[in-house]
Amino acid sequence: MSIIIENVNCSRKNRSILRNVSLKIPKGTVMGMLGPNGAGKTTLIRLISGLARPDSGRILVKGEEAALRSVAFRRLIGLVPQENNFESELTIEQSMVCYARLYGLPKPRQQVEKICQHFRIGGWRQKYPDKLSGGMKRRAMIARAMLPEPEILLLDEPSVGLDPDMRQEIWQLLKQLRSAGKTVLLTTHYMEEAETLCDSIAFLRSGQLVYTGTTAGLRQYLSPLRELSLDEAFVELSHGGDGRLVQEVG
Numbered sequence: 001m002s003i004i005i006e007n008v009n010c011s012r013k014n015r016s017i018l019r020n021v022s023l024k025i026p027k028g029t030v031m032g033m034l035g036p037n038g039a040g041k042t043t044l045i046r047l048i049s050g051l052a053r054p055d056s057g058r059i060l061v062k063g064e065e066a067a068l069r070s071v072a073f074r075r076l077i078g079l080v081p082q083e084n085n086f087e088s089e090l091t092i093e094q095s096m097v098c099y100a101r102l103y104g105l106p107k108p109r110q111q112v113e114k115i116c117q118h119f120r121i122g123g124w125r126q127k128y129p130d131k132l133s134g135g136m137k138r139r140a141m142i143a144r145a146m147l148p149e150p151e152i153l154l155l156d157e158p159s160v161g162l163d164p165d166m167r168q169e170i171w172q173l174l175k176q177l178r179s180a181g182k183t184v185l186l187t188t189h190y191m192e193e194a195e196t197l198c199d200s201i202a203f204l205r206s207g208q209l210v211y212t213g214t215t216a217g218l219r220q221y222l223s224p225l226r227e228l229s230l231d232e233a234f235v236e237l238s239h240g241g242d243g244r245l246v247q248e249v250g
Contacts, residue, residue, distance in 0.1 A: 009021075093112060
């Protein structure tokens, strides 16, 4: 397993955010983390990346405990947050060179040039972030996250706010990463995105994991007698469904 989450609880300002979450993500797969706003998806991404610590439980990434953020652990994880976090006073290339140096990569400029060519951003790497579209920035953020060649990529709402054409480009990029053997965990509100990209999904509601399995399994479980759309399934689970907790179905 690439990622093992064991009985994780997390609270902030006396408010429970995650409650007894356990999950396993196999190597080389894409898992989609679904759920309504405030369900705890972004918090779970932060815990897996080691940027926050759980109150109890533990998270193992390739055997490394996330909360300790060892050097080996930091090399394993690539993180793409939802919001653009490029420095406004640096060009995309300058920002990526700084990132490469932060990770101690040899010949950082050559590494940046190579990754820019691979992700097809070389034509505008000299531009400042405010001169780029949302999709261009998202592509550059994914490229930057892949600079240290991590085995695992975490993405928080990777296609939110993008037009359909750019969304398709990002999806194609993520498919290529899966084909290269990378493990990908992404949060999303788009049911089409989950069905297109993900080998499996996990659904969080009010900090609890209420479903893990496939999109087809989710539809069948919630409505065995009629065909249910993924959007309908999302609404059903978001509003509680029949109150059952579902684990590893489908």
